[in-house]
Amino acid sequence: MKSKCDKGWHDGSCCCNCRHHIKLVKHPWNESIGKGPISEQMGYACTGFFSVGEMVATFFDINHEHGMCELHHHKQEDNE
Numbered sequence: 762m763k764s765k766c767d768k769g770w771h772d773g774s775c776c777c778n779c780r781h782h783i784k785l786v787k788h789p790w791n792e793s794i795g796k797g798p799i800s801e802q803m804g805y806a807c808t809g810f811f812s813v814g815e816m817v818a819t820f821f822d823i824n825h826e827h828g829m830c831e832l833h834h835h836k837q838e839d840n841e
């Protein structure tokens with residue numbers, strides 16, 4: 762059963778249930794942005810462009826858990 766979110770698209774598709782939307786954590790080697798322990802989250806990354814052959818990930822800050830785009834691919838889709 763697919764999880765749905767009311768903060769994304771009207772059919773329940775949202776960044777928070779998309780397989781391309783991954784958590785980004787901090788790292789102590791960073792000098793400013795994202796400096797900290799790996800147990801702390803700094804934001805999110807979207808790997809949606811991988812699905813169209815681009816090895817590019819987009820960075821989102823911690824306030825952008827939810828959203829919607831045309832590259833949405835539901836997390837549970839491949840297990841059904």
Ligand SMILES: [Zn+2]
Nearest residue numbers: 766775777827
């Ligand atoms: Zn959501």
